[in-house]
Amino acid sequence: MSIALSAHSARRRDRVSQAKPAALAMAVMITLATCLLAAGTASATTVATATIGAGTLSVSVPTTISFSDSLNGLDQTASAVLAVDVRDATGSGNGWSLTATSTQFTSGSNTLPTNSVTVTSAAEACDSGATCALASNSIPYPYSLPSGSGPPSASKLFDAAASTGMGDQTVTPTFVLAIPASTAQGTYTSTWTISAVSGP
Numbered sequence: 001m002s003i004a005l006s007a008h009s010a011r012r013r014d015r016v017s018q019a020k021p022a023a024l025a026m027a028v029m030i031t032l033a034t035c036l037l038a039a040g041t042a043s044a045t046t047v048a049t050a051t052i053g054a055g056t057l058s059v060s061v062p063t064t065i066s067f068s069d070s071l072n073g074l075d076q077t078a079s080a081v082l083a084v085d086v087r088d089a090t091g092s093g094n095g096w097s098l099t100a101t102s103t104q105f106t107s108g109s110n111t112l113p114t115n116s117v118t119v120t121s122a123a124e125a126c127d128s129g130a131t132c133a134l135a136s137n138s139i140p141y142p143y144s145l146p147s148g149s150g151p152p153s154a155s156k157l158f159d160a161a162a163s164t165g166m167g168d169q170t171v172t173p174t175f176v177l178a179i180p181a182s183t184a185q186g187t188y189t190s191t192w193t194i195s196a197v198s199g200p
Helices: 002-040
Strands: 057-060 076-081 084-088 096-103 117-126 155-160 167-179 192-198
Touching: 057 192, 084 096, 084 155, 117 155, 155 167
Parallel strands: none
Antiparallel strands: 057 084, 076 167, 084 167, 096 155, 096 192, 117 167
């Protein structure tokens, strides 16, 4: 009887000994899982900054604008458009104005009246690649282009209210030339000056 009990006790000790490594491995796995879970919830913060420098206000226009007509004994008009490219890269939001003046149309000793050019409307659109803020224009039309031998002082042709007109955009005024029936035939020329000025 005593021998049987000793064998039974030995087998029990073996089972306990075998269970210890498995329990230890399980404990290690639980500990690792806990550590990994804790590591996944760690966080840190950083402050991002973006320094945006100011550019300039500029304007460009085609080198020529042309009107064409044939005399028929009556007063007539001829129209043409001019694409005025305005770049407001100042980032100020101050708005801007387009001003214009011109010399009188002349052909030799012949001239057209100094009030012969008007603007009837002005379209606008953002340039390709520019998410611009289109200008809010307050200039009423028709607008009369100043003209003289001087030329005279420029006046506002188009403007952009504050917080508008930012980025690249093209303003396209429609110019109308009045041609009296008494006009002498010929090629008439006039020099136009269009400027971009800060502020509406």
